[in-house]
Amino acid sequence: MSSTKEKITALIITYNEIGYIEKxxxxxxxxxxxxxxxxxxxxxxYEYLCNHPKIxxxxxxxxxxxxxxxxxxxxxxxxxxxxxxxxxVVTKKLQKEIVETIxxxxxxxxxxxxxxxxxxxxxxxFSGWQTDKNYRLFRKSKTKFSDKKxxxxxxxxxxxSGILKEQLVHYCYKNYEDYKSKMLNYGKLKAKxxxxxxxxxxxxxxxxxxxxxxxxxxxxxxxxLDGKKGVIICYLNALGDFERFKELKQLExxxxxxxxxxxx
Numbered sequence: 001m002s003s004t005k006e007k008i009t010a011l012i013i014t015y016n017e018i019g020y021i022e023k024x025x026x027x028x029x030x031x032x033x034x035x036x037x038x039x040x041x042x043x044x045x046y047e048y049l050c051n052h053p054k055i056x057x058x059x060x061x062x063x064x065x066x067x068x069x070x071x072x073x074x075x076x077x078x079x080x081x082x083x084x085x086x087x088x089v090v091t092k093k094l095q096k097e098i099v100e101t102i103x104x105x106x107x108x109x110x111x112x113x114x115x116x117x118x119x120x121x122x123x124x125x126f127s128g129w130q131t132d133k134n135y136r137l138f139r140k141s142k143t144k145f146s147d148k149k150x151x152x153x154x155x156x157x158x159x160x161s162g163i164l165k166e167q168l169v170h171y172c173y174k175n176y177e178d179y180k181s182k183m184l185n186y187g188k189l190k191a192k193x194x195x196x197x198x199x200x201x202x203x204x205x206x207x208x209x210x211x212x213x214x215x216x217x218x219x220x221x222x223x224x225l226d227g228k229k230g231v232i233i234c235y236l237n238a239l240g241d242f243e244r245f246k247e248l249k250q251l252e253x254x255x256x257x258x259x260x261x262x263x264x
Contacts, residue, residue: 006102007032009076009140010084013068015039017086018048020171025052027090030099031082037072064150064189073140081140087171088115088136094166098137101164109159110138115170119229124173127223127230128216128237135161136168151189176232183236187243194244195251206245214238 010031014021015038028034034055038046039062049057058075062068073081080102084090090098094113101111113136117129135143135155142158173179214234217223223230 006080007078008080008082008098008102009033009035009078010082011072011076012036012084012086013039013065013072014041014045014049014086015062016041016043016045018044020087020174021045021048023089023171024084024086025055027095028082028084029054030095033077035072035075037068037075039068064192066145066147066150066153069153070145073145076140079139079141080137082137084136084168085170087174089169089171091166091169094164094168097164097166101137101162106162107160108162109142110135110155110157110161112161112163113137113168114163116167117173118169118171119173119226119233120175121171122229124226124229124233126221127218127226127233128221129233130221132170133163137164150193151186173233176236179233180236180239183240184243187240188247190240190244191247191251194248195255199248201245201249201252206242206249209245210238210242213241 008031010028010033012021012024012035014036017024018041021036025034025036036049036055036057038049038057038059040046040059046057046059049055056075060068060071069083073083082090082098112133114131114133115129117124117127117132135157138155138157139159143155146154146156148154172182214237217237218230218234223234226233
């Protein structure tokens, strides 16, 4: 793989990912350049990265996911970029497909990856994750992160997109408390998105949206077939929606109070 014609930069953002970042880095050792932007980790992640001979590590304060990824993208030397989360692993078959794709005179400038969700070390087959896909491989010169989202960030792509056949392995669920914290944090960030877009809170949606999320993922998206794992994932995903509307209400209250205080 070292004889590839096109060079590729692998990019990762991290915060306290020790125990997972090692697998991720090992799976992208075929990249010509590996750059990791760390948000001042406290669990040894930064020290591990600094001691790795092939990694360039930069520390940058975390504002939101879009801002952090946009900053990271600017650091890449090569046009082809493989942008991963620290809990994602590229299989050998996917490595081969990536290399063949960027050297195959592709008409596309960006590629979606389907992801296999891992519940700790066991695959989750349903629960809404069976169609999960994200942009992970793209040309830096033809893409940018959309400023319309601050979580579950998306790319603005100048050109056509393709989908790779091999799946990216996603070790998203470490344990209950970690995943719960992640979903609550996502909910708060989504609330900020909604607040900036001047969307209004209402109690009907506070209960309807989380209920629908659980029903959709557990029943319609077959989470029931994932057993206990499905119950946990579908509940915590619904909890994230509940947190989003609860946080939106708090943001509106703070805004109203600030307006009241500056009134003459």
